[in-house]
Amino acid sequence: MPDKLTVAQARDADAIGREVLLQGWVRTRRDSKAGFSFLEINDGSCFGTIQVVADAELTNYESEIKKLSAGCSVSIEGLVKESPGKGQATEVQATKVTVHGTADVETYPLQKKRHSFEFLRTIAHLRPRTNTFGAIARVRNCVCNSIHQFFQEDGFLYVHTPVITASDCEGAGEMFQVTTLDLNNPPRKGSGVDFEVDFFDRPAYLTVSGQLEAEIFACGLGKAYTFGPTFRAENSNTARHLAEFWMIEPEMAFCDLAGNMDLAEQLLKRISRDVLDKCREDMEFFKERIDKTAIATLQAIIDCDFIRLPYTEAVEILKSSGEKFEFPVEWGHDLQSEHERYLTEKHFDSPVILYDYPSTIKPFYMRVNDDGKTVRAMDVLVPKVGEIIGGSQREERLDVLEDRMRQQDLNPEDYWWYLDLRRYGSVPHSGFGLGLERVVQFITGMANIRDVIPFPRTPGSAEF
Ligand code: ATP
Numbered sequence: 001m002p003d004k005l006t007v008a009q010a011r012d013a014d015a016i017g018r019e020v021l022l023q024g025w026v027r028t029r030r031d032s033k034a035g036f037s038f039l040e041i042n043d044g045s046c047f048g049t050i051q052v053v054a055d056a057e058l059t060n061y062e063s064e065i066k067k068l069s070a071g072c073s074v075s076i077e078g079l080v081k082e083s084p085g086k087g088q089a090t091e092v093q094a095t096k097v098t099v100h101g102t103a104d105v106e107t108y109p110l111q112k113k114r115h116s117f118e119f120l121r122t123i124a125h126l127r128p129r130t131n132t133f134g135a136i137a138r139v140r141n142c143v144c145n146s147i148h149q150f151f152q153e154d155g156f157l158y159v160h161t162p163v164i165t166a167s168d169c170e171g172a173g174e175m176f177q178v179t180t181l182d183l184n185n186p187p188r189k190g191s192g193v194d195f196e197v198d199f200f201d202r203p204a205y206l207t208v209s210g211q212l213e214a215e216i217f218a219c220g221l222g223k224a225y226t227f228g229p230t231f232r233a234e235n236s237n238t239a240r241h242l243a244e245f246w247m248i249e250p251e252m253a254f255c256d257l258a259g260n261m262d263l264a265e266q267l268l269k270r271i272s273r274d275v276l277d278k279c280r281e282d283m284e285f286f287k288e289r290i291d292k293t294a295i296a297t298l299q300a301i302i303d304c305d306f307i308r309l310p311y312t313e314a315v316e317i318l319k320s321s322g323e324k325f326e327f328p329v330e331w332g333h334d335l336q337s338e339h340e341r342y343l344t345e346k347h348f349d350s351p352v353i354l355y356d357y358p359s360t361i362k363p364f365y366m367r368v369n370d371d372g373k374t375v376r377a378m379d380v381l382v383p384k385v386g387e388i389i390g391g392s393q394r395e396e397r398l399d400v401l402e403d404r405m406r407q408q409d410l411n412p413e414d415y416w417w418y419l420d421l422r423r424y425g426s427v428p429h430s431g432f433g434l435g436l437e438r439v440v441q442f443i444t445g446m447a448n449i450r451d452v453i454p455f456p457r458t459p460g461s462a463e464f
């Protein structure tokens, strides 16, 4: 019996001399005048394909092999040999080719020509078979693995926070409502809908962040992190926003803003190192075809010290930059993507951690500074993508936190459990949220965030 190998294993010179079984999809077929055919097979185990030589003596050569085309699925049995060709160590001399599924050349959407990413989004069920999306899937997988390893090695607990919630953590009102009420005929109370008879006896939503619940675990068990889906009904249609994305949220007790920045920087360095180590071939492809600076950008993350800069100083830099921005820069306003990119790409040419933002533009839970005007917020900005991480030291003082809630028109009673963390054994603590898709976008250089998640959810789009 032949050994079942992946294409990645069969491409390795160590496999030479072995009788193997390979299973995958045909990328191309070329027929030689000398009476045999070359098949390029990919199975997703790596970026590259393996060349299979199929002789005319094979029983199904004329009936099946000579009809193989892109997308057909096959099992190949044969002998791994040293390849005389350039750019590959091995090839497989087939002794048996079994065709499982054909793919009609006339109708199979993935032809050899280059397709636009917009078109590929319309065939999200087939795009994993392309070079680009195979590479993205492997990089994304590597990033997730790297993140879990980083936290596990550092003693963080992986906690699962709820997807359905009754609190709006960001206070931004960009939430999807979850209800079992009949929308055609909802029960009424006064002038509005009676949510007291809804499934949860109150309005409920899909979560925009697991932070508040992660804080519960940190304030009792030390260090925790979440890694889960997050939902935001932002109707913004940008190249950096999804309605459903994955967020990583570490939370640490006895940790201030400086410690929080250290963790964020270490995490991004670790991810970069792991991707360069484990996805070299995929990264070479991104460098070649998507973004010339892809590998240099990762190396720079590993090598440099991130700039740390107060928001107020960033505003001064932007104001005196002489740059023509679409949106004006004003202390007290959120920075726009163009401002963030100016700082990371032009002014510093480095990742930048901005901190101490005006309290008026940040959520209630961020710790108020002694100046009374700013809070211990931090955003990590990187070239091309802009904000990749948002975080803060949390307000641990009960009275200050309650004041901040009232200022933002939140009712402290609704957050009684969150306030209890400050009532009983309160500790300084900090954490942040890292958007998985923004990281993958940053690493691969892909221009649109819709192309780094398997099945993007955006306004007007939830196919597949
Ligand atoms: P932005 O200003 O870019 O909208 P934000 O300030 O709303 O980001 P946070 O609430 O701090 O972001 O969320 C933490 C992280 O989650 C962000 O730094 C980003 O990486 C990611 N993120 C936020 N919103 C989205 C989204 N709609 N799609 C994908 N990732 C997102």
Ligand code: MN
Pocket (backbone or CB within 6 Å): none
């Ligand atoms: Mn946002």
